[in-house]
Amino acid sequence: MVKKTSMYDEHVELKGKMVEFANYLLPIQYTSIVDEHLAVRQRVGIFDVSHMGEILIEGKNAIAFVNYLVCSDISKIQSSRIKYSLLLNEKGTIIDDLLVYCLSETKLLLVVNASNKEKDYKWITDNKIAGIKITDKSDSYSQIAIQGPLSKTILTHIVNADFLPKKYYSFIEKVNILSHEVLISKTGYTGEDGYEIYGEGDAIKDIFNSLIQLGITPCGLGSRDTLRLEAGMPLYGHEMNEDITPLNTSLEFFCKLEKDYFIGKENLVDKGITRVGLFNLDKGIIRENMEVFFENNLIGSTTSGTFLPYLKGSYAMAIIDKKYSLENTVVDVKIRNRFVKAKVVKLPFYKRKKVGV
Amino acid sequence: MENELLYSESHEWVKWISETEAYVGLSKYAAAQLGDIVYINIDAQEVSVKDVLGDIESVKAVSDFYSPLEGEVIEVNQEIVDNPALITEDAENVWICKIANIKNKVKLLSKKEYEAFIEE
Numbered sequence: 001m002v003k004k005t006s007m008y009d010e011h012v013e014l015k016g017k018m019v020e021f022a023n024y025l026l027p028i029q030y031t032s033i034v035d036e037h038l039a040v041r042q043r044v045g046i047f048d049v050s051h052m053g054e055i056l057i058e059g060k061n062a063i064a065f066v067n068y069l070v071c072s073d074i075s076k077i078q079s080s081r082i083k084y085s086l087l088l089n090e091k092g093t094i095i096d097d098l099l100v101y102c103l104s105e106t107k108l109l110l111v112v113n114a115s116n117k118e119k120d121y122k123w124i125t126d127n128k129i130a131g132i133k134i135t136d137k138s139d140s141y142s143q144i145a146i147q148g149p150l151s152k153t154i155l156t157h158i159v160n161a162d163f164l165p166k167k168y169y170s171f172i173e174k175v176n177i178l179s180h181e182v183l184i185s186k187t188g189y190t191g192e193d194g195y196e197i198y199g200e201g202d203a204i205k206d207i208f209n210s211l212i213q214l215g216i217t218p219c220g221l222g223s224r225d226t227l228r229l230e231a232g233m234p235l236y237g238h239e240m241n242e243d244i245t246p247l248n249t250s251l252e253f254f255c256k257l258e259k260d261y262f263i264g265k266e267n268l269v270d271k272g273i274t275r276v277g278l279f280n281l282d283k284g285i286i287r288e289n290m291e292v293f294f295e296n297n298l299i300g301s302t303t304s305g306t307f308l309p310y311l312k313g314s315y316a317m318a319i320i321d322k323k324y325s326l327e328n329t330v331v332d333v334k335i336r337n338r339f340v341k342a343k344v345v346k347l348p349f350y351k352r353k354k355v356g357v
Numbered sequence: 358m359e360n361e362l363l364y365s366e367s368h369e370w371v372k373w374i375s376e377t378e379a380y381v382g383l384s385k386y387a388a389a390q391l392g393d394i395v396y397i398n399i400d401a402q403e404v405s406v407k408d409v410l411g412d413i414e415s416v417k418a419v420s421d422f423y424s425p426l427e428g429e430v431i432e433v434n435q436e437i438v439d440n441p442a443l444i445t446e447d448a449e450n451v452w453i454c455k456i457a458n459i460k461n462k463v464k465l466l467s468k469k470e471y472e473a474f475i476e477e
Contacts, residue, residue, distance in 0.1 A: 309416065
């Protein structure tokens with residue numbers, strides 16, 4: 001059965017165009033993807049991301065266990081800190097990407113993709129070691145993301161700035177907002193400064209409503225996707241899947257081969273392909289699953305692509321033969337029945353300017 | 358009532374200029390479904406009814422733009438090629454292309470009939 005989040009009625013009230021995504025009814029947009037995208041780049045927007053999965057890992061060896069499951073090194077993770085990582089299968093290909101929240105030495109919260117949560121839970125459980133307790137907490141958490149240069153400003157209307165995490169990829173486990181206890185992390189998926197708040201359905205709904213009252217722009221899944229693409233962030237099912245290793249999708253930074261062991265390590269092979277950014281030099285919009293050629297030779301295909309609202313152009317990510325991955329290489333992309341010229345450009349396409357507040 | 362817009366079931370509108378010439382545009386309903394329109398490319402010249410005139414692309418998706426008429430594309434509205442957002446803003450007041458030597462047409466609906474059709 002398709003699920004509604006605790007903010008479903010609010011989305012409908014705000015005229016969100018509701019769609020089914022990963023078994024949840026969520027707004028794809030309220031007014032326009034472009035407007036919502038720009039609101040996040042220039043001001044602040046809010047996303048209902050309650051569909052994300054949360055898996056709690058508890059036990060004396062919780063850190064060692066998760067370190068064995070993921071390819072980055074989280075052995076030194078400290079309480080209140082977060083690490084981005086990847087779950088690999090024995091073949092060394094990607095099961096999912098995730099965030100590891102360290103609640104304590106014996107308690108880690110894994111935040112995983114909505115469409116993968118059952119698969120991840122099963123995989124983690126199948127690889128369980130003695131003394132570890134694994135709980136799927138997905139149904140007990142609602143989650144919102146507050147993203148944009150004014151995210152701190154708007155949040156300080158309802159919570160003292162001292163209770164907001166300061167460092168990127170850190171969190172505060174118990175913060176009281178509007179008489180609710182919630183977890184706040186300084187994280188996001190837009191390339192802007194921002195926070196994500198986790199808590200019970202009623203708590204998150206109250207916070208959502210009060211921020212809407214304060215003038216935050218509600219944003220849907222559409223702009224979530226264009227924002228992450230503009231920021232060069234990979235998305236599972238596009239830049240990552242069970243046919244690709246981290247080495248071949250420009251995620252080698254998160255793959256610590258010097259680590260003694262992690263699942264998939266012995267089979268990690270570099271197939272000579274990599275993820276690049278493409279900028280369309282011609283007319284039209286490059287989208288996902290379009291073939292990329294260099295002088296009539298097929299060298300790969302695009303994994304995501306659209307018109308990026310802030311940069312105002314047709315951009316895509318593609319996985320192609322490494323030989324052609326140097327910046328400024330000009331390739332041909334097949335858009336339906338015609339070809340356009342595109343240039344390999346540096347990722348991310350957009351990087352926020354760091355300004356002192 | 359000659360200047361009234363008529364609609365095809367594939368969501369284009371037709372505005373007759375004479376018996377053999379007409380402007381073609383996109384219905385407001387279709388524009389709203391597509392969302393922010395960011396690119397339009399009309400590359401057909403001679404078209405039969407239901408032939409593809411070109412592409413209309415929004416942030417969300419690409420969509421074929423079909424010809425409700427058989428004839429010759431004699432002009433493309435440069436204003437909307439340069440600024441496709443005009444369609445998103447006011448689809449039924451901006452034409453996309455002009456077709457001449459019209460020899461045939463699909464079934465065209467009045468505004469009322471079209472509204473009933475999209476209600477279904």
